Amino acid sequence: MVTMQDTHTSPRLETRHLRLVQAIAAEGTVTRAAGRLHLSQSAVSHQLVDLERDLGARLFDRVGKRMVPTTAGTRVLASAERLLAELASLERDIAHQGRDARIPLRVTTSCFTSYEWLPAALAHFAEAHPRVDITIVLEATRRGMEALAADEVDLAIVSQPPRDPTRASVAMAPSPFVALASPDHLSMTRGALARGSVKWRDLRGLTVLVHDIPDDLLAMLEGAVRESWFAKSGERLVHPIELRRIPLTEALVELARANAGVVVADEFILAPYAGKRRGSRASRNNEGLVCLPFSPTAERNFHVVWRKQNPRGLPTEELASIIRRAGPKGASERHGAASRSRRRRE
Numbered sequence: 001m002v003t004m005q006d007t008h009t010s011p012r013l014e015t016r017h018l019r020l021v022q023a024i025a026a027e028g029t030v031t032r033a034a035g036r037l038h039l040s041q042s043a044v045s046h047q048l049v050d051l052e053r054d055l056g057a058r059l060f061d062r063v064g065k066r067m068v069p070t071t072a073g074t075r076v077l078a079s080a081e082r083l084l085a086e087l088a089s090l091e092r093d094i095a096h097q098g099r100d101a102r103i104p105l106r107v108t109t110s111c112f113t114s115y116e117w118l119p120a121a122l123a124h125f126a127e128a129h130p131r132v133d134i135t136i137v138l139e140a141t142r143r144g145m146e147a148l149a150a151d152e153v154d155l156a157i158v159s160q161p162p163r164d165p166t167r168a169s170v171a172m173a174p175s176p177f178v179a180l181a182s183p184d185h186l187s188m189t190r191g192a193l194a195r196g197s198v199k200w201r202d203l204r205g206l207t208v209l210v211h212d213i214p215d216d217l218l219a220m221l222e223g224a225v226r227e228s229w230f231a232k233s234g235e236r237l238v239h240p241i242e243l244r245r246i247p248l249t250e251a252l253v254e255l256a257r258a259n260a261g262v263v264v265a266d267e268f269i270l271a272p273y274a275g276k277r278r279g280s281r282a283s284r285n286n287e288g289l290v291c292l293p294f295s296p297t298a299e300r301n302f303h304v305v306w307r308k309q310n311p312r313g314l315p316t317e318e319l320a321s322i323i324r325r326a327g328p329k330g331a332s333e334r335h336g337a338a339s340r341s342r343r344r345r346e
Helices: 015-027 030-037 041-055 071-100 118-128 144-149 215-233 249-257 267-274 316-326 328-345
Strands: 060-063 066-069 103-109 132-136 155-158 167-171 175-181 207-210 242-245 262-266 290-295 303-307
Touching (some): 015 071, 030 041, 103 144, 103 316, 118 316, 144 155, 155 316, 175 249, 207 215, 267 290, 303 316
Parallel strands (some): 103 132, 103 155, 207 242, 207 262
Antiparallel strands (some): 175 262, 175 290
């Protein structure tokens, strides 16, 4: 015959039993132990009898008027001291962690190196939420909406509004495109410097340097050049410009400085490198680059998107509001003010 032995039976000892043994050993009588435990004498007596029956051993002997622990009782008492102390320590640790626990909040952007205003916005948010740890998820840069759906990020800055009704979003200020180039480049000799703006047809036949932007945005840029040239000449161009995608803003700027092409990007991205405000006269910074707006203006909107369902109670809506206020319009205005200040000092 094969017998099955359950080696995972629940222990009979509970914390109330440990406190009972502690109290009787410390007080020496059931009556005083009852007062310590805020129980009646009969309740303590019944609990002790039940416990000894369940364990199959006497825990106390009566010696005179005192209850003295037996060998089994001494062992239970030693374990009770240790286990109850560990449980009390555990409760304190959990309570402390609950008050001071760090809260992760994951963010992704279309191109973090281009958002010079974003670190300041995150720092402002961190001051109000010191327990929140913000992580920039670089792996999700090109797939913000997909990462949001897969719970890889909690908030995404994207260039397309969400179509999913389970998403919430706020639109940032429109971001106009500008051109950044060496003033010696061909595009700047077609009247752009004198006009203070670049016509889209000025880019015809040139190398245009852009970030690793989506295909639909590339098509929009090509279409703007094609339509602008057709309006002047009546000629339809198949491939009006040579496009080169360069992921890093710093690399784009260096190529423009080397006269290797014209950078086309958002004003708030290029403003720190040329110190040029949209709509003002063309000017060079100390590195010899010119930044000009387009005529007619072309712009796009960025959107801060997050999930409506928020079971962890993350302050995503507040972070989105801070990012919106710090975004493209505010960045351009700040760079314009800094540029005016530099000119006054000069």
